[in-house]
Amino acid sequence: MKLIHLTDLHLVRPGAMLFGFDPAERLRKTIARINRDHADAELCVVTGDLTDEGDFASYELLRDVLRDLRVPTRLLLGNHDSRENFVRAFPGEPRDESGFVQSVHESSAGRLIFLDTLVEGSGHGALDEGRLEWLLARFTEKPEAPTFLFVHHQLQPIGLPHFEPWNTENWRHNMRAIVGAGNVRHIFHGHVHVDVGGTWSGIPFSASRGVAHQIIPNFTRRDADFVEDAPAFDIALIDADGVLVHRLEVSDRHVVEISAAGPVPEGEQ
Numbered sequence: 001m002k003l004i005h006l007t008d009l010h011l012v013r014p015g016a017m018l019f020g021f022d023p024a025e026r027l028r029k030t031i032a033r034i035n036r037d038h039a040d041a042e043l044c045v046v047t048g049d050l051t052d053e054g055d056f057a058s059y060e061l062l063r064d065v066l067r068d069l070r071v072p073t074r075l076l077l078g079n080h081d082s083r084e085n086f087v088r089a090f091p092g093e094p095r096d097e098s099g100f101v102q103s104v105h106e107s108s109a110g111r112l113i114f115l116d117t118l119v120e121g122s123g124h125g126a127l128d129e130g131r132l133e134w135l136l137a138r139f140t141e142k143p144e145a146p147t148f149l150f151v152h153h154q155l156q157p158i159g160l161p162h163f164e165p166w167n168t169e170n171w172r173h174n175m176r177a178i179v180g181a182g183n184v185r186h187i188f189h190g191h192v193h194v195d196v197g198g199t200w201s202g203i204p205f206s207a208s209r210g211v212a213h214q215i216i217p218n219f220t221r222r223d224a225d226f227v228e229d230a231p232a233f234d235i236a237l238i239d240a241d242g243v244l245v246h247r248l249e250v251s252d253r254h255v256v257e258i259s260a261a262g263p264v265p266e267g268e269q
């Protein structure tokens with residue numbers, strides 16, 4: 001299965017700018033690249049911070065821009081989002097029985113579980129108010145099925161002091177429960193605006209720097225430098241043997257002529 005992971009779009013209302021750039025334009029370029037090269041993907045998952053301020057006009061703009069995307073899309077919420085305005089703009093997006101934007105998708109490669117870690121008015125994430133219990137109940141439905149989690153906030157630390165206050169509440173408790181389920185193959189998350197991947201107690205995770213602004217990783221300082229690099233997104237190739245994550249950036253690349261490199265030196269032919 002080919003799956004696209006987008007994150008942190010940070011759209012603002014039509015005509016407005018964010019840090020001097022137009023987030024919607026960056027998303028349009030990203031969608032054009034996906035349509036050109038990856039329209040065969042089974043699903044595109046956007047792991048939150050769909051908008052920068054959670055206002056309804058930004059969600060309407062998102063709805064308009066996403067109409068061009070030729071891949072089915074699943075939208076998750078981040079700390080910059082508003083659950084109420086999102087649901088108004090996207091009433092068809094699945095929610096759990098408590099109203100959280102959490103759901104399950106049975107894909108050709110296994111179960112995809114989408115989590116809602118938004119705590120309205122706060123930068124950190126949480127799986128409180130029954131959200132962790134909802135996840136554990138999903139695990140018990142199909143304990144043998146390969147399962148993949150999608151979430152905005154990092155469920156595990158990423159080693160950068162800037163993000164320590166914005167970890168998911170009770171993250172160690174949550175992660176132990178996820179490890180204990182025994183069938184989670186990968187966690188795809190957003191929120192961090194840096195390229196990072198690794199494992200926590202054997203569970204792999206990955207996040208990209210995202211579509212809007214990015215952060216320069218700093219391993220000692222709490223504050224962060226924001227930059228405007230090329231938009232990035234991930235392509236995940238998932239089968240019974242494992243998960244491959246390719247990071248792609250939306251930039252104009254110059255393909256070099258290999259023949260212009262000159263003759264291969266003697267002895268290396």
Ligand SMILES: [Fe+2]
Nearest residue numbers: 008049078191
């Ligand atoms: Fe973000």
